Amino acid sequence: xxxxxxxxxxxxxxxxxxxxxxxxxxxxxxxxxSKAQSKALTDKKMILMDFTxxxxxxxxxxxxxxxxxxxxxxxxxxxxxxxVVVDFPEHKELTQEQKKANQALSxxxxxxxFPTVILLNSEGKELDRKLGEETTLKGFMKQLRKLQEKEKxxx
Numbered sequence: 335x336x337x338x339x340x341x342x343x344x345x346x347x348x349x350x351x352x353x354x355x356x357x358x359x360x361x362x363x364x365x366x367x368s369k370a371q372s373k374a375l376t377d378k379k380m381i382l383m384d385f386t387x388x389x390x391x392x393x394x395x396x397x398x399x400x401x402x403x404x405x406x407x408x409x410x411x412x413x414x415x416x417x418v419v420v421d422f423p424e425h426k427e428l429t430q431e432q433k434k435a436n437q438a439l440s441x442x443x444x445x446x447x448f449p450t451v452i453l454l455n456s457e458g459k460e461l462d463r464k465l466g467e468e469t470t471l472k473g474f475m476k477q478l479r480k481l482q483e484k485e486k487x488x489x
Contacts, residue, residue: 361408363419365432367439374416374456380485381454382411382478383418384466385445390424394449397466401474410475414482420445453478455485 363384364370374381384402386394401407411417420436421428428436439445443452449466462481468474 359408359412361402361411361417363417365419365421365435367418367420367435370416370418371458374454374458377416378456379414379416380456380461380482381418381458382415382465383420383439383443383445383452383454385420385440385443385448385450385452386422387448388419388421388423389426391448393466393469396469397449397451397474400469401471404471406471406475410478422448453481461485 364373367383370381373379384394384397386398388394388398420439422436422440443450443460443463445452445463450463451466452463453461453465455461461484462477465474465477468477
């Protein structure tokens with residue numbers, strides 16, 4: 335009888351939307367830009383590049399904490415973006431190959447401040463940069479959605 339009641343209550347909670355919300359899956363951050371470009375073209379998604387100093391840059395850490403780790407961003411990113419992290423850590427070890435690749439991307443995109451966030455269309459054309467200046471989820475998402483709508487109108 336106890337099992338029946340517990341099962342009934344659980345089904346009732348789910349039906350009423352009272353269940354505890356489940357955290358969205360984590361966003362996938364790529365480190366290989368060429369793979370990200372291929373994926374963006376195939377999936378018809380924009381590319382968001384985060385140039386960061388993940389273990390020493392307070393504004394970078396704030397952006398990650400306030401925006402990139404939030405369910406709303408993760409859900410949007412999983413549906414609309416290919417994410418690329420271009421990290422310049424002081425304490426975390428990167429391979430020499432990754433360091434060279436990150437420096438080449440920094441040079442190519444002239445990203446010499448942290449955080450620099452660059453949004454590209456699926457063909458790799460730059461749509462905007464410095465999204466990283468906005469470190470609130472609401473402001474960041476508003477700006478990102480506005481750019482997405484502008485890009486959709488071009489299609």
